[in-house]
Amino acid sequence: MKITALLASAAMALGLASAAVADDKTKVGFVYVGPVGDGGWTYEHDQGRLAVEEAFGDKVETVYVESVAEGPDSERVMTQMALEGADLIFTTSFGYMDPTINVAKKFPNVKFEHATGYKRADNVSTYSARFYEGRAVQGTIAGHMTKSNVIGYIGSFPIPEVIRGINAAYIHAKKVNPDVEFKIVWAFTWFDPAKEADAAKVLIEQGADVILQHTDSTAPQAAAQAAGNVVTFGQASDMAEYGPFPRVSSIIDNWAPYYIARTKAVMDGTWTSVDTWDGIAPGMVGIGEISDAVPAEVKAEALALKEAIASGEYHPFTGPLKKQDGSDWLAAGAVADDGTLAGMNFFVEGLTGDIPQ
CATH class of the missing domain: 3.40.50.2300 (Response regulator)
Structure with a gap:
């Protein structure tokens, strides 16, 4: 009996010790x-x-x-x-x-x-x-890569994060290609492969030969691959399985x-x-490998922009910039403050279409 009681006490002690470790x-x-x-x-x-x-x-x-x-x-x-x-x-x-x-x-x-x-x-x-920093790099590549001058953008929800991304991509695509036009389809979802694929197909039917996305699945990559000569960019993750084409680079969230x-x-x-x-400087935003489908000089320009953003030498929202309605926003050389960026609810001049309410 004494041995049984001793074993029981030992088992209880072991159990309590295990619980303490777990706690x-x-x-x-x-x-x-x-x-x-x-x-x-x-x-x-x-x-x-x-x-x-x-x-x-x-x-x-x-x-x-x-x-x-x-x-x-x-x-x-x-x-x-x-x-x-x-x-x-x-x-x-x-x-x-x-x-x-x-x-x-x-x-x-x-x-x-x-x-x-x-x-x-x-x-x-x-x-x-600061995903918009990566969008600036993507926009630079996109502006150079489009042959139709139509770039499609799949938006998830019309929140400041997504609006910032659209604006940053457009500003930098326009800088390298003044003839570029953006077409935006709102998917109203973060993750729905069927909806995302449909959005990509609609944009391709509208003449887009470059697709940017702020949704989470690889369905737009697959839709672009099936369509043929359509460029895409990985979103949040590298999506490298679709490289070197259609996926020519990516934004990676680390x-x-x-x-x-x-x-x-x-x-x-x-x-x-x-x-x-x-953002890019601390490494929370990464730029995925730029594939050889991108001309060497375009790759060099994109990487130089990435380095300028990382060093603080350049800010993606630097004036002169106007709002979509033509009103002044940033004077030449002025930089957007974080408060405005955090609450961004407007498109920049040149973008067409309304932001859904």
């Missing part, structure tokens, strides 16, 4: 708007999650839920993560903004990080990348360093609510 782990949750296999936006966020696991090993536990609709569904998922012991939760889509704030109020001891939004709280940080740093801050107790907006 010492920092639990990090990720809420994704698309599937991890989308080949774009969510794929790159999940690469960041895997980097956290690699960086901290058994000191962390990561969990994720994919394909979470923006709105009430996301609030339910975040709440469940918090109830299940998450110490830090990354919510990785603009439409998660209000749900993140709502859930954070109920769980003041949980830290939240919201991607691409602007609402913060004591336990809510915001973070985004979230790993940020995710590692913020997880470490929770671990060591230094986490505070911050707003982070990084």
Whole structure:
């Protein structure tokens, strides 16, 4: 009996020790708007999650839920993560903004990080990348590569992030090709391969021989490949499987360093609510390899622009620039301030069509 009791005590002690080790782990949750296999936006966020696991090993536990609709569904998922012991939760889509704030109020001891939004709280940080810097580089290549002078752009939702991207691409395409015209199709989705493919096909039918996208799947790449002589650019991820043509370069979102740093801050107790907006220079925005389908002189020009942006020598929104209605926006040499860029709700002069409300 004494031996049995001793074994039982030892087993209980071992169980308590195991529980203590488990409790010492920092639990990090990720809420994704698309599937991890989308080949774009969510794929790159999940690469960041895997980097956290690699960086901290058994000191962390990561969990994720994919394909979470923006709105009430996301609030339910975040709440469940918090109830299940998450110490830090990354919510990785603009439409998660209000749900993140709502859930954070109920769980003041949980830290939240919201991607691409602007609402913060004591336990809510915001973070985004200056994707428009990459769009300027893409626009430069696109302006040179088009033969029809029609560039198509697949917009997801008419939010400042997407409007900035359209404007930056257009400004720089126009700089190298004054005859260029942009046609925009709004898909009203982040990830829907069928809708994205249809949008690409519509733009190609309208004469576009270059397609830019602010949606997350590789469906536009496939549609361009099927059409033949249509240039594309990878979005959020390299999408290199469609290179060297139609995909001639890409914007790559590199979230790993940020995710590692913020997880470490929770671990060591230094986490505070911050707003982070990084671009090419810190490496949050990468430019994927420019393929040999792009003429050498165009590649050199694009890479020089990338370096000028990274060094701070050049800003993609530098005047003189007017708004679409012809009113003055930036005087010669003036640079757009972050406040205007963060809330951008207008097209620049030369773009046609209205921004949906």
